[in-house]
Amino acid sequence: MLEQLKRALTEGQRIAVLMGGASPERAVSLRSGAALMGALEKRGWNPVSIDPANGRELPEALLKNRVAAAVLALHGEGGEDGAIQGLLETLGIPYTGSFVGPSALCMNKIASKRLFRDAGLPTPAWEEVVVDGEESLASLPDLALNPPCFVKPMATGSSVGISRVDDREGLKEALRIAVRASGSGKTRILVEEEIIGPELTLAILDDRPLPLIEIRPAAGFFDYNAKYASGETRYLIPPESVDPATLERATRIGLEAGRVAGCRGLYRVDLMVDGDGTPWVLEINTLPGMTATSLAPKAAAAIGISFEDLAERILAGAGLERCRASS
Numbered sequence: 001m002l003e004q005l006k007r008a009l010t011e012g013q014r015i016a017v018l019m020g021g022a023s024p025e026r027a028v029s030l031r032s033g034a035a036l037m038g039a040l041e042k043r044g045w046n047p048v049s050i051d052p053a054n055g056r057e058l059p060e061a062l063l064k065n066r067v068a069a070a071v072l073a074l075h076g077e078g079g080e081d082g083a084i085q086g087l088l089e090t091l092g093i094p095y096t097g098s099f100v101g102p103s104a105l106c107m108n109k110i111a112s113k114r115l116f117r118d119a120g121l122p123t124p125a126w127e128e129v130v131v132d133g134e135e136s137l138a139s140l141p142d143l144a145l146n147p148p149c150f151v152k153p154m155a156t157g158s159s160v161g162i163s164r165v166d167d168r169e170g171l172k173e174a175l176r177i178a179v180r181a182s183g184s185g186k187t188r189i190l191v192e193e194e195i196i197g198p199e200l201t202l203a204i205l206d207d208r209p210l211p212l213i214e215i216r217p218a219a220g221f222f223d224y225n226a227k228y229a230s231g232e233t234r235y236l237i238p239p240e241s242v243d244p245a246t247l248e249r250a251t252r253i254g255l256e257a258g259r260v261a262g263c264r265g266l267y268r269v270d271l272m273v274d275g276d277g278t279p280w281v282l283e284i285n286t287l288p289g290m291t292a293t294s295l296a297p298k299a300a301a302a303i304g305i306s307f308e309d310l311a312e313r314i315l316a317g318a319g320l321e322r323c324r325a326s327s
Contacts, residue, residue, distance in 0.1 A: 001069075001094075001316045004043075007294045008068035015040065015315065016067040018084065020051035023076030024160045024181060032068070032290040033073035038072070039311035047071070052084065062091060063313040067074055069318040072287055077155055080287045081107035090320075094318040098286040101321075106284040107155050109190050112261065113283075119260045121253055122280045124193040124272070131179050132186045147171065153178045153314075154188040164194070195272035195280050198241040202254035203288065205294040206317060208252050209300035214239030232298040237302045242273055250279035257281045265317040268296055297312075 005015065017040070019033020020026055033049060040047045048065050052058040055078065062070070070093055074080055082104035097103065098121045099228055106112050116123040127145045151174035153161040161181025163174035178189045203210040218232035238248060254269035268288040271279045288296040290311075300310045 001318060002312070005068055005196075005300050005315070007121050009046070015045045015047040015071065016050050016062065016065060017047050017071055017073055018050050018052055018079070019070045019073040019080040020053055021074045021076065022053050022055075023074075023154060024076055025075035025078075026053070028291060029073055029075045031292075032294070035290050035307070036071055036073050036290070036311050036314075037256075039308045040315065042308050043312050045312075052079065055083075058084075058087065059091065061095060064087075067093050069093065069112055069302035069315065071318070072097045073290060073316055075287060075289065076160070077107070081155060089321060094320050096266045096314050096318050097272050098261075098263045098267060099321040102264070106143065106261055106263065106267075106286045107153060109154050109283055110188060114261060115189075116257060116281050119301065121258070121260070122255055122278055123281070124195050126192040127193055129175065130186060131175060131189055132137070141175075141190060143171075145193060148194045149285055150192045150194060151175055151188075152190040152192060153182040154190055156181050174223045195274050197275055198239065198271045198274060200239060200242065200247075200250055200271045200279065201295050201299075202251060203266065203273065203299040204255065204258050204263070204269065205266050205296075205300065205305075205313065207255075207258075207264075208297070209255060210305075211237050211302045212239055212247055212250060213237050213295055213299055214241055215295075230311070235298055237299065243277070246273060246277045246279065249277075251277050253281060257284060264319075266314050267294055292309040 004116040014041055017033050017037050020030050036049055037049055050061050057185050070088055072095055080103060085103050087102045110128050113126055115125050127143055129141050147165045149165055151163045151165055161178045163177050165171050165174045175189060179187050199215045201213050214236040216234040257269050258267060263286055268285045270282040273279050290297060297307055297310060
């Protein structure tokens with residue numbers, strides 16, 4: 001693919017990094033995009049940045065810049081959920097990351113958990129709550145799942161709108177936070193059993209696992225602040241709280257989760273390990289962060305893949321779903 005793209009560049013086409021967008025994860029996306037832009041510039045690709053904050057202007061921007069391939073540095077709804085991927089398919093522009101179906105599936109935390117369950121993969125117990133605006137939360141929904149638990153919007157990333165709940169008193173406010181993060185109208189919320197134990201993440205690049213990382217926040221859970229702001233979270237490679245046999249099993253489960261979801265390119269599977277050593281799949285991130293504190297670049301660096309190498313390998317995987325054989 002890289003040789004094809006080099007030829008395209010001699011004919012006046014460009015590599016585009018799509019970054020920003022209109023989701024609550026815009027700030028993180030801009031940082032991911034800037035990092036990828038810098039890495040590709042160092043490798044001589046002269047990329048152009050395109051911000052699809054106004055989706056109606058995106059087709060014109062892609063065509064005006066004669067984009068030969070799109071590197072996706074988008075996070076959240078509108079960029080990670082199959083919408084941008086579908087547009088690029090329609091325009092015939094190869095793009096990085098998972099194709100339309102897997103992108104939409106993995107962005108939907110409830111649908112992906114059903115897939116994991118049906119595939120026989122361990123995933124924490126959950127319930128779905130349908131909320132029609134904050135006003136519908138005057139009384140708590142009838143839940144069989146009791147705290148401690150997590151309350152998550154169905155379709156956000158970067159831990160936006162996620163709360164840990166210790167008792168039923170905190171459940172109503174957690175649901176409100178999730179509703180606000182989800183936008184207006186009828187909203188589906190995930191209430192998920194808490195698994196107590198080490199948190200692991202497995203980045204997968206072109207169907208090959210990178211080293212597992214153990215995540216140790218200074219306090220609480222791995223929320224938005226712990227990911228991007230506090231600077232106090234520890235990232236252990238290799239993990240220190242899990243024995244080698246469990247690490248091997250976690251890697252195998254993570255690979256299988258990606259396989260059944262149909263993911264490709266660079267993606268990340270988040271897991272928890274319980275007291276019995278069982279790894280539980282939480283979710284799949286099809287466009288992992290590429291900031292200075294992001295996990296996938298850390299895992300790649302642990303085996304000698306520089307950030308510039310990683311960016312170029314991501315670019316090399318650009319393709320179209322309807323012509324996989326040539327992607």
